[in-house]
Amino acid sequence: MSALLRHLRIWLASIRYSLVRAMMFRGDFLMWALVELFWMSVNVLLVGVIYDHTDSIAGWSKYEMLLLVGTTLLVQRLLMAFFWSNLFELGRNVRSGTFDFFLAQPGWPLFMVSTRKFDLDGLVNVPVALAIVVYSAHRLHLDPSAAQIAVYAGLVLCGLVLHYATLLAIISMVFWLQSAKGIEGGYFGLTEFSRLPREALRGIARVVFVYALPVVVVSNVPARLLIYGFEPGLLVWMLGVTVFWLAVAIAVFNAGLRRYASASS
């Protein structure tokens, strides 16, 4: 328990340090917030353009689709705020040997690697993603109960863990490759599928992206909860894949860690 508290205190200290740093470079912070906002708008724009030419995608109406996209953006903003920079830099640090410093720190290496930085610019766009979800729900005349909203929040948290696990497993490939340059693209490639309704995937694509990988379930389950109400089977499924994929990602990281031989001269 004391170890857990100690790690929590380290995380809070890192967040405090990152906030101070963000306020020192306010121009940079505003620019990054704008960048993220613009990328979110690109996703919303795509929905707008496609639905200008069609009424439905795999049975999902425009605002159902927007709710799905909003949920994905919400999870991604949280990932950007808490974990993206840390894992992105893991790739660079392993190559340069700077990773040694994390191993020398008084804490679990994965925890120290994952929590060193906190990006406020990612967090300030969380309300924008939430606004997209709320607006879509309003246009769909949804009236979710308090329990539905609470479970939705829990599912978004599971989604955050799943995105983290996906990114960690991909970036950990740097332990085997010469460089991490470009491999983070795998994360973006996979998470694109979370903006698709499950019904759009058929055949082998459904087997791979719905059942084998958690990339569709991560957004579809929370969005469906708001649209169709409780579906217990889906909730159990979501919880199960979250635990499973987090364990897989940690195992990949640990395997890489055993391979790491430093790069210092």
Place this chain on the structure above:
Amino acid sequence: MSVVAKYRQVFLTGIQTSLVYRWNFAIRATFSLLHLVYIFILWGAAYAGQSEIGGFPLAATLTYFVVLLILQFFLSAANDDYEISEEIRNGLINQFLTKPINYFAYRLSLYFSARLVTGVLSLVPFLCILPFIGPKLALPAGEHLALYAVAAPALLLSAFIQFTIAYCFGMLTFWFLEIQSFIILSLAVEAVLGGQIFPLDLMPPWLYQLSSWLPYYYQMYFPTALLTGRITDLSVALQGLAIQAGWAVALFALARLLWTRGLRRHTAVGG
């Protein structure tokens, strides 16, 4: 050493450097296939129940995205802005100031070598999946040959514009310590106005017209549209080529201006 021999040597060295990261490029190209699967699923679902969207059948839209993705590997100045920025920040450009080497030409040679390697490597996974996706694609018929002739210079100008925009962003390092956010913001604008998210002709006509006057249109959409039959009118193609050439000249002038102005601010230190 002649001018050509000098930059040919840079080009050859660039190829060797790029080949060191061949596995990363191969992995990136393989990951991009995921994007293609996403595109096929999304647009396949959008077309369900209708034969055309924006006047184009599903096969034409899928072909547009496949060609665009391949061209991205051959043309996109993916890392040049960061590398130029690093060279300015770390003082590595100092060596070019005292030697008879033009920095723009040096970086352009490296850009061509890197694009050649990434482009060719990206073809490997695409050729592997061609038997599966081939039947879903449709290239324009034979009468489109004149437009292919326009596409050839358009591709070269597109490469030049891609590189020059990246070069200009790199030059910003003379004024700003951190330029990454500018680059990512520009990438987002480029993704939309360059037609990477959706074919630009699906936008409202007034917005499409407006976008055709911007340089982003000529980075990727214009050559792709010529190759995939989304632009079929030769006069429109020739007008586009003229505007594209105009942007290439304007951006080159801007790049020169940023370099000369930036150097005035630059301080070379060290022994």
